[in-house]
Amino acid sequence: MSTDSILIARSLAEPAVFGELFHRHAAALHRYVARRTGSSVADDVTSETFLIAFERRGRFDLEREDARPWLLGIATNLIHRHRIAEARTLRSAERAAAEAPIQSIADELAEIAETRLEVRRVARELRRLSMADRDCLLLFAWEGLSYEQIAEAMEIPVGTVRSRLNRARRVLRDAPPTVTELKETVHE
Numbered sequence: 001m002s003t004d005s006i007l008i009a010r011s012l013a014e015p016a017v018f019g020e021l022f023h024r025h026a027a028a029l030h031r032y033v034a035r036r037t038g039s040s041v042a043d044d045v046t047s048e049t050f051l052i053a054f055e056r057r058g059r060f061d062l063e064r065e066d067a068r069p070w071l072l073g074i075a076t077n078l079i080h081r082h083r084i085a086e087a088r089t090l091r092s093a094e095r096a097a098a099e100a101p102i103q104s105i106a107d108e109l110a111e112i113a114e115t116r117l118e119v120r121r122v123a124r125e126l127r128r129l130s131m132a133d134r135d136c137l138l139l140f141a142w143e144g145l146s147y148e149q150i151a152e153a154m155e156i157p158v159g160t161v162r163s164r165l166n167r168a169r170r171v172l173r174d175a176p177p178t179v180t181e182l183k184e185t186v187h188e
Contacts, residue, residue, distance in 0.1 A: 021143045025071055027052070027152035032072060036079050038135055039155050045082065050073040071107050089126055094123035125172050133171075134162040 002010075004021060013020035016025055029049060034042035051059075052074050053067070060070060135154060139145045147165070151158045 003065040005060070005062045005065050008057050009066060011054075011057055011060055012171045015054075018057065021053070022050050023069060025068055025093055028068070029075055033075050033079065036076075037082065038132055040135075041079075041082060043074055048078055052078075069077045083131065086131070090127045094120045123182055129168050129171055133164045133168040137168040140165060 002020075004024070007017055007020050011021070016148075030042050030046045030056060033045045033049075036047060049071055053071055062068065064070070126137075129137065132154075136150055139150045139154070140147075147158050147161045150161045154161070
């Protein structure tokens with residue numbers, strides 16, 4: 001059996017040989033990525049990892065016989081990029097709420113300002129959640145999926161969905177109060 005480094009070296013002249021590297025490591029790499037990101041992202045990250053590895057195979061250190069650490073490093077970087085992109089999207093939502101134009105009527109101004117503050121707070125708190133907790137919460141809140149549907153979508157047990165939603169709710173509940181909540185406290 002050829003080492004990974006031999007396969008990579010051969011793939012420089014015969015690109016199809018790189019497929020053997022995929023067959024050797026794809027399942028383990030997918031499991032690693034799925035544990036880090038959830039199965040929905042794992043397919044994309046795994047595919048992209050092998051695409052990048054194929055493109056960079058000429059730079060692989062042929063002194064190393066096992067390509068698994070190299071592949072896991074590529075995958076880890078892709079996972080970080082995915083999380084950074086998601087965080088940017090949430091920050092963007094937070095900023096958009098803060099920068100939305102305000103109308104001229106006083107009552108509407110107050111309501112819009114309160115709504116913008118609430119959106120900013122929720123976006124900030126969503127960024128604090130783990131990706132898995134955030135995924136469960138957003139599937140529940142935005143898509144209206146039941147616990148069982150979330151479990152099916154994320155390929156996890158229903159009990160895990162309950163735990164993740166409970167944890168996400170606790171983070172949101174323990175967040176600093178909104179302007180509306182502060183006003184209600186003052187008027188009590």
